[in-house]
Amino acid sequence: MFKQLLFSGLLFTSAFSFAQVGVGTATPNGSAQLDVESTTKGLLPPRMTASQRGAISSPANGLMVYQTDAPAGYYLYSGSTWSRLATSLDTAPTSTSGYAANTSGSVIAVILGGTDINFPNAQNLSSGITINGANTTFTVTNAGRYFITYKLNTTAALLLNSRILLNGSSLAGSVVSPALSISNFQSNVITDLAAxxxxxxQFYGLIGTAILSGDASISIIRLQ
Structure with a gap:
């Protein structure tokens, strides 16, 4: 009798373990482990801030949450990184972009702490990107992920550094710090920017003069 009860219990446990689950339906779809049906309510995933999402320990590949702070939206873990799922409300990848150049061969008086480069020429800025009156500071209106690239060519090889300052601090990945004198300073980076x-x-790290060769530019493109 005990063996029969044990066998029946194992069968029940096995059936329960592999059974499909239907919410709002008694006949879940054969291809789904979980089938939710409703014409009046939706499916609500876990909601959390970016900081809380980042604190999830060992997230599984395919894990999805809804982030409540900017940039808000559904985030999917791909096994190595979290990615925000694009929606029809997102800005198209290249609809927010900016380009500006310095083609006049400006003379830059470089100081150790840094001297801003001005970009007064060929300015082509979409809505969402502005530049100040000195043509040195770009401001992005919308939070998002941006691709930024710059190049600075000088008339002579110099032992100095270049960088992008983000809100007054060096942007990781944008610094060019050569061991030998060079005349071409170029870098690009993808980074998240707040509104x-x-x-x-900037040029920095040298007290002296740098003369641009007339081929200096910066491009800013919002990716998402």
């Missing part, structure tokens, strides 16, 4: 972030390009 109202400011960007400046």
């Amino acid at each position: 109202g972030s400011t960007l400046r390009v």
